[in-house]
Amino acid sequence: MATIRLLGRKTSGNVQKILWMMSEMNLAFSREDYGGPFASLDAPAFVALNSNRLVPVLVHGDEVVWESNSILRYLANVHGPTPLYPEEPYIRSLCERWMDWQLSSLNPCMSPLFIAMVRTAAADRDPVMLERLTAQARDLFARLDEALAATDYLAGSSLTLADISTGMFAYRWFEMALDRGTPTPHLRRWLELLKQRAAFREYVMIGLS
Incomplete structure (x- = not known):
């Protein structure tokens, strides 16, 4: 079986999705730090793999896959x-x-909201943008809450890629110091289910940075 290499820093939410899934499937893999303070996404060797200069990138033998949700589907189909x-x-x-x-x-x-709240100094934040993004996020998570009212997980009674692709965002939403508005009990209950999974705790619940 070809080896799996995952390129991307562990603090990237899109990398966390892949790590979580591979752990759930007990796949053997190695990870290399790229992006942020680590190896440059502009390095010729990386650009040759993904000209978009974004993580994650999956190298599986001679195959190269990028875009996090495409990687999730690829791994599910191959393994x-x-x-x-x-x-x-x-x-x-x-x-x-x-x-x-x-x-x-x-x-x-959520991506610009996370960058503003976690990776931008408080003095440099745009309050108008923050309010707009927070209001949008409240609406989106209210939709998730409504969808989860009648089911344990997003696609039924068990964990699927639907939960893996969205769960990281829910964790970040509740960890950031924001006005989350109206309570979302079904969303919280779902997040507590995710927190019971060892892979979620290992790869997603690592703080915000």
């Missing part, structure tokens, strides 16, 4: 079948739609 990526078409569609929602709706809001 599956796995309950993380259900085979039944409708359940898989539930899983896929939340993964797509994370990319199209949650990420554009």
